[in-house]
Amino acid sequence: xxxxELIRIIKERKSFLCVGLDTDxxxxxxxxxxxxxxxxxxxxxxxxxxxxxxxxxxKPNLAFYECFGLQGWAALEKTLAxxxxxYPSHFLIADAKRGDIGNTSKMYAxxxxxxxxxxxxxVAPYMGTDSVTPFLNCEGKWVILLALTSNxxxxxxxxxxxxxxxxxxEEVLRKSKEWGNEDRLMYVVGATQGKMFERIRKVVxxxxxxxxxVGAQGGSLEEVCRYGMTSDCDLLVNASRSIxxxxxxxxxxxxxxxxxxxxxxxxxxxxxxx
Amino acid sequence: xxxxELIRIIKERKSFLCVGLDTDxxxxxxxxxxxxxxxxxxxxxxxxxxxxxxxxxxKPNLAFYECFGLQGWAALEKTLAxxxxxYPSHFLIADAKRGDIGNTSKMYAxxxxxxxxxxxxxVAPYMGTDSVTPFLNCEGKWVILLALTSNxxxxxxxxxxxxxxxxxxEEVLRKSKEWGNEDRLMYVVGATQGKMFERIRKVVxxxxxxxxxVGAQGGSLEEVCRYGMTSDCDLLVNASRSIxxxxxxxxxxxxxxxxxxxxxxxxxxxxxxx
Numbered sequence: 001x002x003x004x005e006l007i008r009i010i011k012e013r014k015s016f017l018c019v020g021l022d023t024d025x026x027x028x029x030x031x032x033x034x035x036x037x038x039x040x041x042x043x044x045x046x047x048x049x050x051x052x053x054x055x056x057x058x059k060p061n062l063a064f065y066e067c068f069g070l071q072g073w074a075a076l077e078k079t080l081a082x083x084x085x086x087y088p089s090h091f092l093i094a095d096a097k098r099g100d101i102g103n104t105s106k107m108y109a110x111x112x113x114x115x116x117x118x119x120x121x122x123v124a125p126y127m128g129t130d131s132v133t134p135f136l137n138c139e140g141k142w143v144i145l146l147a148l149t150s151n152x153x154x155x156x157x158x159x160x161x162x163x164x165x166x167x168x169x170e171e172v173l174r175k176s177k178e179w180g181n182e183d184r185l186m187y188v189v190g191a192t193q194g195k196m197f198e199r200i201r202k203v204v205x206x207x208x209x210x211x212x213x214v215g216a217q218g219g220s221l222e223e224v225c226r227y228g229m230t231s232d233c234d235l236l237v238n239a240s241r242s243i244x245x246x247x248x249x250x251x252x253x254x255x256x257x258x259x260x261x262x263x264x265x266x267x268x269x270x271x272x273x274x
Numbered sequence: 275x276x277x278x279e280l281i282r283i284i285k286e287r288k289s290f291l292c293v294g295l296d297t298d299x300x301x302x303x304x305x306x307x308x309x310x311x312x313x314x315x316x317x318x319x320x321x322x323x324x325x326x327x328x329x330x331x332x333k334p335n336l337a338f339y340e341c342f343g344l345q346g347w348a349a350l351e352k353t354l355a356x357x358x359x360x361y362p363s364h365f366l367i368a369d370a371k372r373g374d375i376g377n378t379s380k381m382y383a384x385x386x387x388x389x390x391x392x393x394x395x396x397v398a399p400y401m402g403t404d405s406v407t408p409f410l411n412c413e414g415k416w417v418i419l420l421a422l423t424s425n426x427x428x429x430x431x432x433x434x435x436x437x438x439x440x441x442x443x444e445e446v447l448r449k450s451k452e453w454g455n456e457d458r459l460m461y462v463v464g465a466t467q468g469k470m471f472e473r474i475r476k477v478v479x480x481x482x483x484x485x486x487x488v489g490a491q492g493g494s495l496e497e498v499c500r501y502g503m504t505s506d507c508d509l510l511v512n513a514s515r516s517i518x519x520x521x522x523x524x525x526x527x528x529x530x531x532x533x534x535x536x537x538x539x540x541x542x543x544x545x546x547x548x
Contacts, residue, residue, distance in 0.1 A: 066383040105337075116343075124398045126420055
């Protein structure tokens with residue numbers, strides 16, 4: 001999916017919501033465990049069908065699938081195939097946070113962007129240029145680079161002051177512009193980072209930011225938009241637990257839809273201002 | 275496996291070799307593709323049986339298994355089970371380079387250290403404390419933190435000068451000492467980094483270093499030992515491609531054994547000096 005297509009879909013659907021499919025077999029409603037041979041896929045399918053009109057992207061975090069071994073990996077493959085067949089205009093993100101030496105990153109790129117046909121993958125920048133560029137070599141696919149994450153530990157290294165008076169995350173942003181531009185590169189910036197969005201926008205004024213941390217992690221959607229939104233939007237705001245685990249009864253999909261619609265309505269209002 | 279046990283095995287076997295099981299279906303001998311329903315496992319089993327007397331550790335890089343989807347994941351599970359059953363005194367490393375927010379790192383820890391029963395996992399430090407500690411919460415298991423990697427891109431961020439006059443990799447080493455000690459924490463330092471081992475040893479004098487980059491990547495075993503070895507050894511030197519792809523005929527396992535033995539003999543000499 002191109003940048004232009006993604007922006008068009010955001011404007012049409014009046015939403016920049018990404019739903020995180022962090023599906024934990026131990027947390028899904030018990031009736032699914034009894035009634036389905038493939039409870040992870042059954043849960044994802046129900047969540048997807050309920051939330052698709054209100055979001056523009058889905059983001060399975062691979063940890064939640066690896067955790068269940070073969071059963072988890074099979075559920076991930078089936079979820080991707082279902083999304084591709086039924087919702088071709090949704091942007092699909094592999095939340096993998098990979099990054100390795102060149103020939104190994106190339107294997108991850110093949111596995112996730114080519115075999116599973118994700119549109120984008122989250123990548124950790126610590127190993128530098130040759131750990132990131134193999135992902136950019138997959139034509140038409142996106143890299144979403146970790147910049148300033150939503151967790152407390154983000155302060156440990158990402159906010160480290162460099163000799164040049166910048167923070168490490170600013171060096172990551174600056175360096176990454178040698179690898180690609182806003183047509184292929186996005187950045188992870190946590191909703192919990194508040195005013196830091198201003199500093200991010202100074203380095204990457206027109207790049208999409210993937211923003212986790214609204215919902216269960218406590219970030220503010222209004223604050224993210226005040227400091228991070230551009231005239232093209234250039235935001236994908238993710239919510240996982242607050243949507244997919246909004247309810248644990250047979251009404252879980254309906255409650256997930258309500259949560260997604262509620263966020264979409266707030267987003268529609270925020271989009272009117274641009 | 276404890277630090278004490280690992281040091282004992284290194285001294286007994288006169289080897290600190292780790293064999294990287296970066297098994298690529300497209301590179302394994304063609305006769306295995308014809309004769310086995312499980313060519314990835316068949317290749318691993320032959321390599322393991324041939325090299326086990328000469329090494330102390332095995333390190334599958336997960337990218338190579340994810341790349342083949344369900345077939346790859348099944349081969350990884352089977353390889354681990356085979357190692358655990360037949361070679362209980364080998365140290366097993368998941369080369370995964372994971373690292374995510376706390377609840378997600380916990381899922382990776384469960385998948386790799388508990389379900390698959392690896393002894394250790396490589397972890398990327400960019401997301402800080404709460405992305406690393408869930409792995410350390412698995413009793414008896416090790417974290418191997420990326421410090422100064424073997425690839426060219428390591429210069430981009432790892433060697434960035436901080437305000438304090440140090441490099442980022444030194445800040446990673448320093449900070450990590452708040453999370454654990456040499457009994458549970460190791461560090462990845464590329465063999466291509468030469469004299470930088472002296473700077474590493476100033477911060478972590480008695481920690482194990484996992485050293486990739488000897489062999490196909492061109493690092494020198496002698497140089498690594500001159501600057502990195504301690505009186506307890508405290509090194510695990512990895513070779514992957516130079517061993518497992520030493521030959522592409524039916525004699526591949528025999529040639530892999532020769533390569534492993536050749537490295538082990540050099541290591542035996544180097545160990546005599548401590």
